[in-house]
Amino acid sequence: MVLVIGILAAASIPALKKNAQNARSSAVMNDLRVYAGAFQAYAQEHGDWPPGGGAPGAFPAGMDGYLSQTNWARTTPIGGNYQFATQSPQDGGRYAAVIIISSTTNNPVTSDANQLTDIDTKLDDGNLDTGNFFLGFRNYPVFVLEH
Numbered sequence: 001m002v003l004v005i006g007i008l009a010a011a012s013i014p015a016l017k018k019n020a021q022n023a024r025s026s027a028v029m030n031d032l033r034v035y036a037g038a039f040q041a042y043a044q045e046h047g048d049w050p051p052g053g054g055a056p057g058a059f060p061a062g063m064d065g066y067l068s069q070t071n072w073a074r075t076t077p078i079g080g081n082y083q084f085a086t087q088s089p090q091d092g093g094r095y096a097a098v099i100i101i102s103s104t105t106n107n108p109v110t111s112d113a114n115q116l117t118d119i120d121t122k123l124d125d126g127n128l129d130t131g132n133f134f135l136g137f138r139n140y141p142v143f144v145l146e147h
Contacts, residue, residue: 025119027077028101031070032123032133032143035082035099038066039145049086049097049146056102057081076101078116080109080140090136096146100136109140116141 043049050060057073083102088095103109125131136142
């Protein structure tokens, strides 16, 4: 009986890990879509992106009303915090507006390539070197709002 329970438990662990990975990927994808919509609404109403360069997890200037009901200030499902940047240099390119998932003190972004690739596959092109979701400076995930 104990052997059967052990075999069942061992067989279910990979499925549980995959479910947890899917849940984190879905949460990040949802967050990025909500935030992209908020930033695009701001840009449409004001004629330009809000100023970038704030600290990870801090609301960019002028975005309180757009982001106050979101998870922006909390730790992301994959660690680190969301950060908005404009004119962001990433891997030889410069992007007009991006959302970066940045590590902070005692709160690193995951380095799990499977997790990050899962997000990229579901959100973009499945390649962490290309597309609108990629690994940028310091291998932080970057989501491009405007090239």
